[in-house]
Amino acid sequence: AxxxxxxxxxxxxxxxxxxxxxxxxxxxxxxxxxxxxTLRLVSVQYEEDETITMSNLTILNVVLKxxxxxxxxxxxxxxxxxxxxxxxxxxxxxxQAVRLFYDE
Numbered sequence: 240a241x242x243x244x245x246x247x248x249x250x251x252x253x254x255x256x257x258x259x260x261x262x263x264x265x266x267x268x269x270x271x272x273x274x275x276x277t278l279r280l281v282s283v284q285y286e287e288d289e290t291i292t293m294s295n296l297t298i299l300n301v302v303l304k305x306x307x308x309x310x311x312x313x314x315x316x317x318x319x320x321x322x323x324x325x326x327x328x329x330x331x332x333x334x335q336a337v338r339l340f341y342d343e
Contacts, residue, residue: 251308254282254294261289280304 275281282294294300302317
């Protein structure tokens, strides 16, 4: 994520991006780009010289894409909530899946 100062004078984090030529990606890359764009998980800008500017494929950038530019503290709280929820789901799956392999 990149720190920028908006008109309010507060530091906020924005999505970091990568630039590449459209001719540099193959069929699988184009399919992946189409899928990620359709699911609105990345921000993509097509420029006139066949350069594509796309947000990086990180969890931080997905959260910034969904929640908008935000302060670092707020983004940290979002990431901690995601960590707790995913850990809870993982434990739930693990302790429910054990019933498939062992008798009670």
